Amino acid sequence: MAGSSRELAHPDVEDLVLTDVLFALSDPSRLAIVRRLAEGSLEMVPCQEIGGEIPKSTRSHHLKTLREAGVIRNVPHGRQRYVSLRRDELDDRFPGLLTAVLGQEG
Amino acid sequence: MAGSSRELAHPDVEDLVLTDVLFALSDPSRLAIVRRLAEGSLEMVPCQEIGGEIPKSTRSHHLKTLREAGVIRNVPHGRQRYVSLRRDELDDRFPGLLTAVLGQEG
DNA sequence: CAGACCGTTCGAAAATTATGGAACCATTGT
DNA sequence: ACAATGGTTCCATAATTTTCGAACGGTCTG
Numbered sequence: 001m002a003g004s005s006r007e008l009a010h011p012d013v014e015d016l017v018l019t020d021v022l023f024a025l026s027d028p029s030r031l032a033i034v035r036r037l038a039e040g041s042l043e044m045v046p047c048q049e050i051g052g053e054i055p056k057s058t059r060s061h062h063l064k065t066l067r068e069a070g071v072i073r074n075v076p077h078g079r080q081r082y083v084s085l086r087r088d089e090l091d092d093r094f095p096g097l098l099t100a101v102l103g104q105e106g
Numbered sequence: 107m108a109g110s111s112r113e114l115a116h117p118d119v120e121d122l123v124l125t126d127v128l129f130a131l132s133d134p135s136r137l138a139i140v141r142r143l144a145e146g147s148l149e150m151v152p153c154q155e156i157g158g159e160i161p162k163s164t165r166s167h168h169l170k171t172l173r174e175a176g177v178i179r180n181v182p183h184g185r186q187r188y189v190s191l192r193r194d195e196l197d198d199r200f201p202g203l204l205t206a207v208l209g210q211e212g
Numbered sequence: 213c214a215g216a217c218c219g220t221t222c223g224a225a226a227a228t229t230a231t232g233g234a235a236c237c238a239t240t241g242t
Numbered sequence: 243a244c245a246a247t248g249g250t251t252c253c254a255t256a257a258t259t260t261t262c263g264a265a266c267g268g269t270c271t272g
Binding site: 111112133160161162163164167168171182184185186 | 229230231232233234237238239240
């Protein structure tokens with residue numbers, strides 16, 4: 001079957017809180033993850049490839065912080081998961097923020 | 107004499123760290139301070155008027171966090187102090203960031 | 213079904229940040 | 243010189259965040 005459960009909660013765009021987003025981006029490890037996700041446009045990246053050589057529980061926690069702030073999407077896919085930037089939605093809610101944080105080029 | 111000592115350290119623009127700036131802005135009280143400072147252009151505001159009804163040591167700590175991140179300037183002036191946004195420098199170092207955070211107008 | 217995989221959640225310990233009273237330090241006014 | 247003012251710094255305490263091992267839960271393969 002397709003991924004039935006295992007869905008994680010993602011906040012609606014209108015519910016995103018600026019300070020939460022800023023906080024999520026204020027950690028170097030997490031910002032690195034965001035940059036990595038921003039490389040390819042709309043790239044869906046398996047969790048594994050993210051964050052380098054850190055324990056998986058640590059990575060998972062960082063992804064959770066980013067997800068709960070509304071910065072990334074985390075969807076089940078087979079037995080792994082794909083992570084991607086919620087770029088359009090962020091641009092919609094906080095115009096220019098992501099661009100500025102990523103250093104203008106997309 | 108004019109304010110001789112009492113000068114606090116302010117990081118150079120080129121030394122500003124994005125994650126530190128984001129962190130400084132990620133606290134609601136501090137972001138409120140920044141918004142307050144952004145109201146008038148280049149406004150110099152005495153510390154007193156900042157942050158509402160909080161103990162002065164708490165306010166001072168928030169201002170310190172903002173100053174050390176390079177977001178604000180804090181200069182002695184008589185027996186008080188003036189605080190202001192380092193807007194131009196921030197725009198220089200992180201183009202678009204402040205504008206995005208403040209919600210374009212500002 | 214058993215086992216391997218991927219990743220989340222739990223739980224506990226370490227580190228960082230927040231808060232506010234008290235002490236302190238220049239500066240101004242009397 | 244003394245007192246009042248404005249604000250920082252010191253210190254201790256509380257609260258949050260970070261980190262990571264271990265347990266757990268789906269999913270795919272044999």
